[in-house]
Amino acid sequence: ELNFHDKDTQFYRFMETEFELSHTTSEKDSKDDELQESLSLLIQMGPDALLTMILRK
DSSP: OOOOOOTTOOOOOOOGGGGOSOOOHHHHHHHHHHHHHHHHHHHHHHHHHHHHHHHHO
16 A cells, blocks of 8 residues: 655644633634535535546556
8 A cells, every 4th residue: 555645745733722612602603614614615626636636546
């Protein structure tokens, strides 16, 4: 089995303040909306990325 090597490696860093549990309801709602939008985008891009990977092999 070959390991996947990503040429465009990105490293993510998270600030400690993002993990605080004292969020207000509106902050939580906006973060939930942002998460839903991000997941929708990834679901749309997934099949294209899979097809591209298959065609490269």
